[in-house]
Amino acid sequence: MQRSKWLLIAALCAPAADAPALTVRVDAAGGAPRLVVNGRPVRARMFC
16 A cells, blocks of 8 residues: 555656646846746745
């Protein structure tokens, strides 16, 4: 059971082969930091 649980976690965390690449950066040009993904600004996120 323990081994199969780790194999399932590893399979879910493995990157997909056909996943498109993302370009992510933080732009602070307007005075406040802003997330930019593939050249487009996105809404702010809170990571806990």
